[in-house]
Amino acid sequence: MLSRVYSAATIGVDAKIIEVETNMSSGMPKYFLVGLPDRAVSESSDRIEAALSNSDASFPRGRVTVNLAPADLPKEGSAFDLPIAVGLLNVSRQLKTDKLDSTLIVGELALDGKLRPINGVLPVAVEAQKQGMENIIVPADNGPEAAVVEGINVYAFEKLVDVMAWLEDDVGEPLRVDIDEMFSKNGQGEILDFSDVRGQENVKRALEVAAAGGHNAVMVGPPGSGKTMMARRLPTILPPLTLDEALETTKIHSVSGLLPSGKALVTQRPFRSPHHTVSDVALVGGGSIPMPGEISMAHNGVLFLDELPEFKRSALEVMRQPLEDGSVSISRARMSVSYPSRIMLVASMNPSPTGDWYDASDPAGASPAQMQRYLSKISGPMLDRIDLHIEVQKVSYEELSSKSKGETSQEIRERVVEARERQTQRFLGVKGVYCNAQMNTKTSRKICKLDDSSSQMLKKAITSLGLSARAYDRILKVSRTIADLEHSEEIRPNHVAEAIQYRSLDREGWLG
Structure with missing residues (x-):
């Protein structure tokens, strides 16, 4: 039988x-x-x-x-x-x-x-x-x-x-759940909020731009300037997860066995922050029995790499292709599997090995050779995949002691959502592109057209500041996002000027 x-x-x-x-x-x-x-x-x-x-x-x-x-x-x-x-x-x-x-x-x-x-x-x-x-x-x-x-x-x-x-x-009734109720319980904004951050208005603005366009970003500043604090609040200004995104994210957590007990659906954008000792496999996935890595666990959310130069260079290099493709492919003798990895990469680093900004006149500071070794831990191709370089200064006592609060995450999120909606309409029919950061070179040249004054400004910046060639497309994309935040159909010179200031690590003579 x-x-x-x-x-x-x-x-x-x-x-x-x-x-x-x-x-x-x-x-x-x-x-x-x-x-x-x-x-x-x-x-x-x-x-x-x-x-x-x-x-x-x-x-x-x-x-x-x-x-x-x-x-x-x-x-x-x-x-x-x-x-x-x-x-x-x-x-x-x-x-x-x-x-x-x-x-x-x-x-x-x-x-x-x-x-x-x-x-x-x-x-x-x-x-x-x-x-x-x-x-x-x-x-x-x-x-x-x-x-x-x-x-x-x-x-x-x-x-x-x-x-x-x-x-x-046939004893028993099928189980039913209320998906709307699951999303309504999303209380992340009540725990972490940008209104808790004193000062750092320029950094908050840069992170708003990053969130609006889905851009990768690196924050460069001394210890204690609030880099990690702000990075942890980034998911609170990102657009809420759609049902399709929630299902994609939940799938990854489910197969990994990391779905919290009693939780049926991931309704908040993931925030993953692996330690700098993480292995290549733990970061991108793999193993004898293939499992998702940190980059896939952060799918539709934020992967935060604190103290970026302290990560093994090999671990950072294996991230390059997943960041470009939005997925990780793992091949074994009997099968090949693919895990999605569409993320926002946010990193932080000190400006020098000593932790403070480089000062050629400071005998106790790092030497140019030490600075070069420190920064060379991050390869050019890896830096090429980071759109915004954000300089973070120390917060003054007046700002720390101030009783006035800044904008809430909800206020910032409303502007981000509006900008994303403009991008959604723009990319209708364009396969695999949902936000400005995902544009390829051909698409960005078509959509991010500059007038004569904007073109001259960008030409002057590349020539006088020594910006690398790879910075050109990044500036175009970020300029388009800044224009979206201001409800502008055209990219104006002030949008390009703001985008140029976010390429500090590309400048010749950045060490002083």
């Missing part, structure tokens, strides 16, 4: 339907599990046997073969416990149901028959809905996450006996 149960395996941030075929024939009792299972899947028979025994059922006594198809795709994790158990019950006629053809089943079994949560339920539910499945059965703790997907009935159970009861008697 043959039984077929539908399950799924996650590959990257997507899922693929897996057919769990169970066949039982006469002969000496023997259990075979085939279809490239990993160790966690291979050990499932012991868990399943105990779970069945504690659920008033029994493990079939006969020659049993379980095949996980397609057989050439590696199967990992414990999510196949429940579908295999259901297949064994069905093939041994302990379970009689006609729902298996329209139901996808995933879940890990405890020895007492309880269902334990698994990783990657959201992409599994999305794939089940795409393939026309009517129902999906998941552990109770994964229920809200799966119920985010519309168009499929989600049934979340605590125990194996509950699953058996529903398959035979």
Whole structure:
């Protein structure tokens, strides 16, 4: 007798339907599990046997073969416990149901028959809905996450006996969640707010420009000037996540097992801040079993690299392609996976090894050779992917002691959202471009046209300030964003002038 149960395996941030075929024939009792299972899947028979025994059922006594198809795709994790158990019950006629053809089943079994949560339920539910499945059965703790997907009935159970009861008697109602309520609980702005930052109006303006155009930025200033404080508040002025962005972000956190308990959907833009000792693999992803790295965990949010020159140069270099492409591709002998990495890169660094601005007349300061070694840790191609270089000065006592508060994050966010809406309309029909920072050279030359006075100003800046050639396109993009913030269809000289001042690290003689 043959039984077929539908399950799924996650590959990257997507899922693929897996057919769990169970066949039982006469002969000496023997259990075979085939279809490239990993160790966690291979050990499932012991868990399943105990779970069945504690659920008033029994493990079939006969020659049993379980095949996980397609057989050439590696199967990992414990999510196949429940579908295999259901297949064994069905093939041994302990379970009689006609729902298996329209139901996808995933879940890990405890020895007492309880269902334990698994990783990657959201992409599994999305794939089940795409393939026309009517129902999906998941552990109770994964229920809200799966119920985010519309168009499929989600049934979340605590125990194996509950699953058996529903398959035979249709006991229970599908789970429903209120997505609007999830977004309404987004309270990040109540915790961190730009109104807490004293002074630094020029830096706040630069970060507003970065947020409005999705530009990468680096803040250069002495310790204690507020670089980290402002970086942590950057997500509060970014546009709120759309539902599609929230689903993309949640997928990554789900497959990584980092979705907070009791949270079904990531509704706030991620902020990731890895330590400078982070390895190449931890930063961009990989490993023997490919997993997302920090750059993918920050997808649709901010990746903050504090003390940029202290990061290993190799780790920074492997980020170059993901920053350009918006995705990370990891190839292994048996498969290739891709993780999205559309982020805002924000970094901070001291202006010199001693921590303060370079002063040629200060005998205790860093020498030009020390400065060169310090700055050479950041390669030109890496710096090429950073649009804004923001100089951060120390805050004066008067500013620190002032009782007046600056603009709130909500006030700044309103201007950012308006600028992004202008860009959304501009890039309708342009594939893969959603904000100014994502324009390629051809698109930026077409959209960021300058009048004669603006062109002359940019020419003079490149000539007199020694700006590098790679700064040209960056200035065009940032100028376009500044114009968007001012509701201007044309890029004017004052927009170009402001964009030019954000290229300090490109200037010849920056060391003094």
